[in-house]
Amino acid sequence: MPDYIVRGTALDGKVRVFAVQSTELVEELRRRQGTYPVVTAALGRTATMGAIMGIMLKGEEKLTIQISGKGPVGQIVVDANAFGDVRGYVTHPDVLGGANELGKLDVRGIVGTDGFLTVIKDLGMREPYRGQVELISGELGEDFAYYFSQSEQTPSAVGVGVLLNREDASVRVAGGFLIQLLPGLEDKEITEIERSVGQIPSVTSILADGTTPEGLLQRVFPDSLRLLEKVPIQFKCRCDRDRLKSVLVSLGEQELRDILVKEGHAEVVCTFCQDEYQFDKEDLQELLNQAVNR
Ligand SMILES: [Zn+2]
CATH class of the missing domain: 3.55.30.10 (Hsp33 domain)
Structure with missing residues (x-):
């Protein structure tokens, strides 16, 4: 039921x-x-x-x-x-x-x-x-x-x-x-x-x-x-990819550049639902651009 x-x-x-x-x-x-x-x-x-x-x-x-x-x-x-x-x-x-x-x-x-x-x-x-x-x-x-x-x-x-x-x-x-x-x-x-x-x-x-x-x-x-x-x-969780993108952008330029160079990708897990979101090199580059232009 x-x-x-x-x-x-x-x-x-x-x-x-x-x-x-x-x-x-x-x-x-x-x-x-x-x-x-x-x-x-x-x-x-x-x-x-x-x-x-x-x-x-x-x-x-x-x-x-x-x-x-x-x-x-x-x-x-x-x-x-x-x-x-x-x-x-x-x-x-x-x-x-x-x-x-x-x-x-x-x-x-x-x-x-x-x-x-x-x-x-x-x-x-x-x-x-x-x-x-x-x-x-x-x-x-x-x-x-x-x-x-x-x-x-x-x-x-x-x-x-x-x-x-x-x-x-x-x-x-x-x-x-x-x-x-x-x-x-x-x-x-x-x-x-x-x-x-x-x-x-x-x-x-x-x-x-x-x-x-x-x-x-x-x-x-x-x-x-x-x-x-x-x-x-x-x-029901309210998370989505865009929300986690803004979390990544908020890490700032230096941190994002580090992730891009050292890892080449990022995975972010939502604390509330434990769903995993993958971000590849291209995604990270785009987010880095956003962080730089903030
Ligand atoms: Zn979630």
């Missing part, structure tokens, strides 16, 4: 809800980046939340999530937009990590907790919007909940998870939900929401059972859920 997000409301519009199945997206990230199991979980959780936050944007707006907690994985970077396109990478995909006290992949252990979760939104203004919170957990779900409540002043419940296949560490199921409490809720409604959310087993166990994202939300709001939209999400 292809990945998608559902968006809706509950309790007469006083709650905003999102749920996503991101299995194929996270598997493609794993395959392209060559991530080890714990890293797949960390990048996958971030990408899943990125997909949800992307859908909250409009038109050509886009956002970048950066997580750096000084753990062995280094930085986690995820880009997303309103069209459901998501891409991402980590500094060190081949971190072994281990299991935590619950026998689960120890995401906190590789992300670390000495740092920040940063969200940069390009909303088409001159200055991008930038929100940042300290990492309070390193497991990421809680960190995103903290981000929404602190940086965007919207109390939120977040569940996010990635479950791997035992045999080959490929992604069996990935997904998440976001429940946002808007002004106007009564205390007893909030208590009831907290109780329902608390009763949900992990997102991955629900999805692995064959429950859909819609079904997940239905369990929290059996009487008041109103689904508004279903949006496909997918891995």
Whole structure:
């Protein structure tokens, strides 16, 4: 089943809800980046939340999530937009990590907790919007909940998870939900929401059972859920040959001349998708001319 997000409301519009199945997206990230199991979980959780936050944007707006907690994985970077396109990478995909006290992949252990979760939104203004919170957990779900409540002043419940296949560490199921409490809720409604959310087993166990994202939300709001939209999400990189040409030109005249003389060709790998672009002698000569004439 292809990945998608559902968006809706509950309790007469006083709650905003999102749920996503991101299995194929996270598997493609794993395959392209060559991530080890714990890293797949960390990048996958971030990408899943990125997909949800992307859908909250409009038109050509886009956002970048950066997580750096000084753990062995280094930085986690995820880009997303309103069209459901998501891409991402980590500094060190081949971190072994281990299991935590619950026998689960120890995401906190590789992300670390000495740092920040940063969200940069390009909303088409001159200055991008930038929100940042300290990492309070390193497991990421809680960190995103903290981000929404602190940086965007919207109390939120977040569940996010990635479950791997035992045999080959490929992604069996990935997904998440976001429940946002808007002004106007009564205390007893909030208590009831907290109780329902608390009763949900992990997102991955629900999805692995064959429950859909819609079904997940239905369990929290059996009487008041109103689904508004279903949006496909997918891995997609924005790189192309022209973009990487300008990267080469920006190396400058001296560096390009060196490459031309010593190597005679260049290959550039996109950090986000790991696609490889080849530039031969003629290409390099042309780029050198551009660099000289800049
Ligand atoms: Zn790319």
